[in-house]
Amino acid sequence: MNLYIKQIEQLIILQTVDDEILQLQDVIEQAPKKIAGLEEKMEIQGNQKSELLERIELLNQQKKKLYKEIEEDNAKIKKSKNKLMMVENSREYHAMMREMDNLEKTNRLREDEKVALEEDLESKNNLLQVVDKEVGQMEQEHSDLKKEMEIKTQEARDRLEQLGEERKKACQAIPAPILSRYEFIRHRLNNPIIAPVENSVCSGCHISIPPQIFIELQKGAQIMSCPNCQRLIFWKDHFEAEENAA
Numbered sequence: 055m056n057l058y059i060k061q062i063e064q065l066i067i068l069q070t071v072d073d074e075i076l077q078l079q080d081v082i083e084q085a086p087k088k089i090a091g092l093e094e095k096m097e098i099q100g101n102q103k104s105e106l107l108e109r110i111e112l113l114n115q116q117k118k119k120l121y122k123e124i125e126e127d128n129a130k131i132k133k134s135k136n137k138l139m140m141v142e143n144s145r146e147y148h149a150m151m152r153e154m155d156n157l158e159k160t161n162r163l164r165e166d167e168k169v170a171l172e173e174d175l176e177s178k179n180n181l182l183q184v185v186d187k188e189v190g191q192m193e194q195e196h197s198d199l200k201k202e203m204e205i206k207t208q209e210a211r212d213r214l215e216q217l218g219e220e221r222k223k224a225c226q227a228i229p230a231p232i233l234s235r236y237e238f239i240r241h242r243l244n245n246p247i248i249a250p251v252e253n254s255v256c257s258g259c260h261i262s263i264p265p266q267i268f269i270e271l272q273k274g275a276q277i278m279s280c281p282n283c284q285r286l287i288f289w290k291d292h293f294e295a296e297e298n299a300a
């Protein structure tokens with residue numbers, strides 16, 4: 055194989071290897087971010103759950119207090135009813151009746167409050183069940199994601215090691231000045247870095263290269279750059295002929 059073609063081939067390999075390296079580095083970089091994103095959601099949900107638990111605890115305390123008050127006043131009413139039999143004058147009798155009325159009225163209001171409180175408690179407890187289920191699902195999701203990311207990261211690291219070797223091999227076959235031109239373009243332009251020229255048009259910038267330069271390119275003597283976009287270029291036909299021969 056002609057040396058020129060071999061160098062072009064190695065540049066194309068280098069470009070493919072570098073693309074994959076970037077992609078794998080992104081996989082490694084994104085993994086902890088994905089986990090952190092999920093953990094943030096879990097924290098929000100955890101806070102929601104503790105708020106809900108606090109609210110339920112408060113409602114239960116209210117309920118206990120209310121039950122106690124109802125019970126106490128019912129006892130008072132019962133006691134008054136018994137006393138009523140022994141009352142001697144009507145003034146005292148009416149006073150006791152009024153007191154009992156008030157106690158009964160208060161307890162009726164408390165009964166309404168009790169119903170509302172129990173409804174509230176029931177809906178909060180239902181919500182807690184839903185949140186609990188979601189928390190459980192998220193914990194499962196978190197442990198699955200962690201495992202998945204560990205595997206993906208390890209695979210990426212292994213592959214990167216391989217690619218490092220492939221890169222080294224490709225670089226050895228490319229002259230140093232060409233290699234530094236390659237790096238220069240890589241850091242400034244989008245793919246391709248090494249662009250085929252078809253019908254005298256550079257596939258990197260889609261602009262025709264001057265005839266003089268195209269003639270030079272067709273000779274296949276040295277690696278050239280597109281005068282417009284500065285990308286490394288090669289004549290497509292050269293390469294196809296080589297591919298056919300192979």
Ligand SMILES: [Zn+2]
Nearest residue numbers: 256259280283
């Ligand atoms: Zn160009």
